[in-house]
Amino acid sequence: MTTSATMPQAASFGGRLKRFMADRPLIPLVILLVILVMILQILRPGIVNERWIANTAKFAIPLAILAGCQTMTMLTGGIDLSVGTVATMSAFIMATQIVNQDPAVAFVLAMLPAVLIGLVNGVGVGVFRVHPLIMTLGTSLIGTGFLQVYQRTVIASGARIPDFLNWLGTGLTYGFPNALFLFVPVAVLIVFTLNRTGFGRLLYAVGDNERAARLSGVRYWQVITALYVISSLLAGITGLLYIGLIKAPSLSLAEPLVLPSVAAAVIGGTSIFGGRGGYMGTIIGALILTVLTTLLTILHMPEGGRRILFGFIVLFVTAAYLRIIEDR
Amino acid sequence: MITNPLLDAMGVAKNYGAVAALRNASLSVLPGEVHALMGANGAGKSTLVKILTGAIRSDAGHVLIRGEARDVRSPAAARRAGLLPVYQEPALIPDLDVLSNLRLTGTPVEPFRAWVRELGIPNLDIRETARHIPLAVLRVLDLARALAVEPDVLLLDEMTAALPANLAEKVLEVVRRQGDSGRSVIFISHRFVEISALCDRATVLRDGVTVGVVDIEPGVEEKIVEMMLGARIEKTSVAAARMANETPAAKDSHPRLAVRNLQLGTKLHDVSFDLANGEVAGVVALEGQGQDELFAALAGSIRPAGGTIAVDGAPIKFSHPSDAIRAGIAYVPGDRTEALAMQRSVRENIALPFSAAPRKWGPIRVRRERMVVSSAIARLQIDTRAQGEVQRLSGGNQQKVTIARWIAADARTILCFDPTRGIDVGTKQEIYKLLRELAGLGKSVLFYTSELEEVQRVCDRVIVIFGGRVVDTFPVELADEPALMRAAYGLPRGAREDVGILADIRPASDTETAP
């Protein structure tokens, strides 16, 4: 406060650039992604080719959809840790039921537990006010238990991956992964819902100030129940996509995606305390994590060193991003 | 005699991105002086206080304390320098009890207790968690906590805005005595009565610039208003507006809102009254007489234990605010943090009720919404330079957003709980006018205010609540300030005696409302 009193000057170029970025937080995030890709290309010249991009997209898409579930639930101050279990259940049920059932029937059976778990989550969080973390952790334990019991009844019948899911999960059309046929509409829908619909607006409002939303006539339980059902449905669909990609139904298929899905949403700028964030950032967050995994896979170093590096890069990326968009 | 200023700030500037909160503010406070800091909503008063007390850093400017340049980097440093603020938002830690809050700040307990008693709260439970203490009391505790450490300069940001008349009076008394005992006070308020009763000089801010320093003397108000509002002055006589608008409302057979024998725990007993179409009814009460609960019950926020509420003659049960809203009843709470999603934009906050019902969850009709919202914004003169997030608006502008919401939603009945809390004179006039206009359009307004003079300006009728009962109802013509004060303290008015019985009599409000 010892500087002399000056009227604010026209901002310098650097200042203007910063403002520009701060107003469009996606741009710096994309820049960070590009930097990571460039590092990859430098470490392994030639790796960044059409095929690699398609593969990266294939793995980023399921992660991005699950991260979409997290984004939406996090906007309300919640979190959905049951997405991994829900996705695994749908995938496992699909792969085992398709053996003896009509595909449509198998699909319905596969989505049924998703809806059910979503409903239970929603009622628990929305009506009984159980903390979302506990609620979804609890239902995911319960779901896992049921899945294991179920698994015993179908060991003898084996499993099969339906061709359609195979096509969706691993196929390419003109070099583009077919998964995009699913992902683009889903992403557009999520972005539209968050920005341009009443429901999306309520998600933000409820997460920001539940009492204010209540005074405006919003019934919390309605919003929350709908939200968790949608989240579960998306997770179920992700499970189907993922089984088409991995082609090996196991009881822990999608579990490894849960923590990264939370991380992708947070890196993309969504606050876990609610009220703040968006889906475009999340998508790039998912891409960043996927590229990072590749980067570490091809590095020649002991596993311990890899993990240390991974941790530091995640921290660095997020810190750099915040520095850029910060307007203080 | 020339005394050196105790606190001297010059050329202070602060930018929030593109918004210049302060551009060139200065302030000089003498020892023993009560110094008013005035300005319209968003002029930068709170920002200046925050800078002086180290809560935020300025972009430019010097601050001298007792003639020495001091770099106050944090509220803790400000404390050490003898500067103690009471900010516009309560600073007690919500989850700690009062005692722990004192211990946290190293405040001596006994002086604190003494101040609390002096400020008009005789039986404070010091073990109560701050979260469970009403806002008005919290503000007083905040003040007592500051007083207890005997600061050299006390900075009070709209200290009285959220206080009912009785508490506000005590605060003014105490502040006056601070000045007399040689300590300085920087006093922010939008109420001229308080300024003229209390202050020695006033510094006026407009758009982040200090536009003048005046001595407080009779008749200076006009000058201050002129300095504050600049080109924005617009004098309207509310009374005139009232006359002009008063087309005799068609008297329906049913009142808009009929409350009968409302019962709520220990807070409300047998409350009955009517609210007619086209009427503004004022509620007058001291702190904690049950007015909060009455409004919350009418808004569907809490469920009454007994009694009926009828809207347009049809009895209605409210189990959720959305029921009340469906019946056309909107509630503007006094505490804006209760009403606003602080991280969302002004537009979203105003448009929030539009999406509440599940059948409105679909795509938003953006153009229509923008139109409705901007007309509400214009109507309340909301300063929307920082509209991206409501939390960046100044206190008064936030308050306006809470009202604008229901103007946009076109609610038929508005329950306003102290809506002019912390709103500048210019806008206050606007709000009075607005409420009268609404009444003219046949809408009804229930209006609680902590500033008694507002009652005369806006209301048709006064409902007095004391100890959870309606103790009196009378037309505004009889409501001069002394009468209101007496009524608020539960004293029977003139010849209209018996408090208990009065509560049950339905006064012929129709005749009384007619001016």
Place this chain on the structure above:
Amino acid sequence: MTRFLRNQGWVAGLLALLIFLFVVTRLIQPGYGSGDFGSLVRAVLPYAFAVAAQTVVVIAGGIDLSVAAMMALTSVTAASMMNGASEEYAFFVVPFVLAMGLVLGALNGLLIVVTRVPDIVVTLATLFVLQGAALLVLDAPGGAAAEWLKATVVGTMPIPGLPDWTDAWVPKALVLLVVCLFVVWLPLRRSRLGLSIYAIGSNELAAFRSGVPVARTRIFAYALSGLFAALGGLSLTISTGIGAPIPGPYLLASVAAVVLGGVALGGGKGGLLGPIIAVFVLRLVRTDLTLLAIDPNVTTIIEGAIMVAVVMFGAFITIRGRPAGATP
């Protein structure tokens, strides 16, 4: 009294639940005695330290995803230092490892303060870093623990002044737990520093404006968390006699017990006693399920359901218990 119930009711309820579970256990297995209680306390030990570590940061308004990794790192460090070393060397190892936890915890806090990245991302990053470091210390389970250290959790401890029959019911592990946790926690909680931790969790802005050194307090909270996690790591080494670089299931368990223990995620509320009792409850449930020889897949379901049910019940009574006319 009502205030006591409001503040401590949850803990009292948990305690009642725990006693009820002990009665149930005796009914299932009439022979359940002091020795079995000792086993229970030994099982509780690492969880209790993990949950203590989590509780401190949660009260401070943060969350620590790195507790389990911190436990793994301190555990392998202790185990590899003691491997082949003399018994006396352990007198040096213990304070060294505790100091390491303290410093690494403080580093977590420092990174959060300096980078201004949300807690959840920073500790997610340090989760990987610490895990990587643990793998560099020991790439497979191994190491050793001094015999006298192992003896600190085996057997019982006669407490002077108490009747003899109680001796068998005071396992050394319990004494260790009480001493380590409450000797640190109780004086702290009443102190200005302790209040500051609650303050920054309850309302950071108000705390700052009340003159609380927010950054320093946050760093301290994380340092304390690191210390507790190091105690947890040590307790792992002591009970197993080895160090394992892969963290056990302590992260989710710690978060679950924190919430079960009545500490609000988001900060400012609760204490250490509730979460510790919650840990006992969860461990005893596991014991009962084993004693009952319930199908292991069903135990997963039951554990999830109990977790959800307890929190749901708590939420239910708080909603019901709110007097009709009371406003906040």
Place this chain on the structure above:
Amino acid sequence: SAAGKYTIGISNTVQGNGWREEMICAMKAQALASGEVAKLNIAHRNTDAAGQLEDIRNLISAKVDAIVVNPADPAGIKSGLEEATKAGIVVVAVDQAVTEPSAYIISNNQEQYAYLGAKWLFQQMGGKGEVLYMRGAAGASADSDRDKGFKQALAEFPDVKVAQEVFTGWQQDQAKQQILSFLATGTPINGIWTSGIDNVIVDALVEQQAPMVPVVGADNAGFVGQLNTVKDLVGAAVTNPGSIGGAGVTLALQILDGKKPAQQTVLVEPQLWENATDEGKAKVKTAADPSLSPEWPVSISIPDWTTYTKDQIVACKGPGE
């Protein structure tokens, strides 16, 4: 059917993985088939050595007659096993060894498992070239045992180089992403050794139309099926029977009946089934079992040690269920 006299406790610390599920089912089926077991008391969850100690102590509290344990770590549960023996409980460790001397051990030889497969692979590669080394979970004791076997084979073939070493964490999805990333780098390789996450690797090679190289995996139903059906795939499955669990129950019952084995430790030696020779092809054909879940090892029984039928293990029911 619960006519038996013994109660057997089981402790396992990995849940949701096909191999371990088969192990548990084998234990149940064997307990049922033996007719000697009245009740099984199974502690089966994801946890670490400390958690397993808790389970073991709970089983001691439950007063079981024998405990069959797949140890989370050889040394980490020593104190619990010692307490069990002191309480008169027979302790049998399956799959991996333990350091507690009073415990009986019946295990798959993990070092030999890796050595056998790696040696075959390096021979297929002609004793030279680059190998992709896809390990299990970093820090797990089974993984470090296998690493010893792999390194031993590697030492015998000085011209074979490790092109890349990655940890799949025994996760299908992680392994698939890793192999695809690796393939995208275009680094030429001559063989792939996997620690049992095998079928996704073959899938990836097929999907990416990458040149087929010899692949070593485990005897999982999915991979064995691929050895039969995938064009140009040369590979070998090394047996690592999950049915070792059933053998553990048999051993525990023998000891309870007073028929102690001569040695504390019994090793089940792995076998290698390859499809490079006609003879091998025939063997792989008979071993294949498409009706099983692809994550289950096809060697669902161990001669001399298990007596249940395929239907019994697939039904996965223990005594009294």
